[in-house]
Amino acid sequence: MVAPSPTSMMLRTKKTKAVGIPTIDLSMERSELSELVVKACEEYGFFKVVNHSVPKEVISRLEEEGTEFFSKTSSEKHQAGTSTPFGYGCKNIGPNGDMGDLEYLLLHTNPNSISERSKTIAKDHPIKFSCIINDYVEAVKELTCEILELAAEGLWVPDKSSFSNIIKDVHSDSLLRINHYPPVKKGKDNWDPSKLQNNNTIGFGEHSDPQILTILRSNNVGGLQISTQHGLWLPVPPDPNEFYVMVGDALQVLTNGRFVSVRHRVLTNTTKPRMSMMYFAAPPLNWWISPLSKMVTAHNPSLYKPFTWAQYKQAAYALRLGDTRLDQFTRFQKQEASKNETDSHSP
Ligand SMILES: C=C1C[C@]23C[C@@]1(O)CC[C@H]2[C@@]12CCC[C@@](C)(C(=O)O1)[C@H]2[C@@H]3C(=O)O
Ligand SMILES: O=C(O)CCC(=O)C(=O)O
Numbered sequence: 001m002v003a004p005s006p007t008s009m010m011l012r013t014k015k016t017k018a019v020g021i022p023t024i025d026l027s028m029e030r031s032e033l034s035e036l037v038v039k040a041c042e043e044y045g046f047f048k049v050v051n052h053s054v055p056k057e058v059i060s061r062l063e064e065e066g067t068e069f070f071s072k073t074s075s076e077k078h079q080a081g082t083s084t085p086f087g088y089g090c091k092n093i094g095p096n097g098d099m100g101d102l103e104y105l106l107l108h109t110n111p112n113s114i115s116e117r118s119k120t121i122a123k124d125h126p127i128k129f130s131c132i133i134n135d136y137v138e139a140v141k142e143l144t145c146e147i148l149e150l151a152a153e154g155l156w157v158p159d160k161s162s163f164s165n166i167i168k169d170v171h172s173d174s175l176l177r178i179n180h181y182p183p184v185k186k187g188k189d190n191w192d193p194s195k196l197q198n199n200n201t202i203g204f205g206e207h208s209d210p211q212i213l214t215i216l217r218s219n220n221v222g223g224l225q226i227s228t229q230h231g232l233w234l235p236v237p238p239d240p241n242e243f244y245v246m247v248g249d250a251l252q253v254l255t256n257g258r259f260v261s262v263r264h265r266v267l268t269n270t271t272k273p274r275m276s277m278m279y280f281a282a283p284p285l286n287w288w289i290s291p292l293s294k295m296v297t298a299h300n301p302s303l304y305k306p307f308t309w310a311q312y313k314q315a316a317y318a319l320r321l322g323d324t325r326l327d328q329f330t331r332f333q334k335q336e337a338s339k340n341e342t343d344s345h346s347p
């Protein structure tokens with residue numbers, strides 16, 4: 001069910017409407033579940049799932065590998081190879097000068113790519129490392145497909161596999177990322193007031209994820225915040241046993257804007273390290289992305305120009321982390337907004 005989070009999380013907007021992060025219990029009855037998934041994707045583009053099917057050991061083994069890797073020396077970690085495109089990254093995010101207070105491993109989920117990368121990331125146990133990554137990816141991909149099928153059912157899309165088939169494709173461009181945010185202590189030389197948010201440093205700056213869906217899990221250290229449609233930052237309570245689901249830009253397009261991709265950011269903790277793992281479910285590079293026909297009507301024309309996933313990725317990588325990349329692929333919104341502005345300013 002969609003239930004508000006604990007009272008400590010409850011905030012009131014200007015209209016005094018209570019807001020809280022939806023929690024969806026996957027053991028509930030299917031028709032009710034699909035409605036709740038749609039509601040959460042429309043209102044927040046974000047929700048928590050409980051009673052999921054991902055085995056605890058699959059999660060804890062990946063957590064152990066992450067902890068082992070990030071506890072290595074800086075020179076050992078750099079031997080994993082640079083994160084452009086896949087490997088170890090420290091502070092830099094993407095190719096255009098974005099920086100954050102974190103280090104990370106970024107991997108393609110193709111088993112051949114994982115096997116290659118494992119040789120440099122976990123030199124002394126590459127086979128064990130690639131098995132752990134593959135097991136996690138398979139389990140989380142299954143969870144992703146379940147959520148996407150519920151979403152399709154809730155939207156009354158005739159083929160309930162319309163979304164999940166995209167990421168099941170063997171050529172899917174899905175990624176896995178493990179982020180590590182060391183604590184940043186106040187009063188140190190690097191405590192630059194101009195870079196602070198609510199007295200914390202920015203671990204990962206504000207952005208939306210370009211893919212279809214992101215499945216996020218973290219250790220017990222908070223820091224993640226999501227932006228509501230009213231522009232309010234909501235802190236997301238950490239829960240090591242459950243997953244958070246984020247709608248990405250591609251799903252916003254596939255649903256013709258009915259679902260919204262969620263803007264989010266991470267603030268660092270002053271005493272404890274945060275570790276998070278994200279599965280970014282994506283289409284194959286040559287996949288055309290445009291709203292499903294069920295989502296387009298005469299009253300609801302397609303808001304987006306069709307594009308391939310490769311074209312969208314290229315646009316995303318040419319921009320800064322926080323940029324709204326969908327603008328380039330939008331048919332009407334910009335023109336409508338400026339038209340309305342002109343109308344309201346005309347004498
Ligand atoms: C600045 C950037 C980093 C990013 C690629 C981008 O140009 C814009 C989107 C960023 C993001 C966010 C979600 C995960 C990620 C791997 C992705 O596909 O898009 C990152 C990219 C990255 O860290 O390289
Ligand atoms: O580390 C986190 O909790 C979220 C990071 C994130 O948003 C990303 O890697 O895209």
Ligand SMILES: [Fe+2]
Nearest residue numbers: 207208209264
């Ligand atoms: Fe993200």
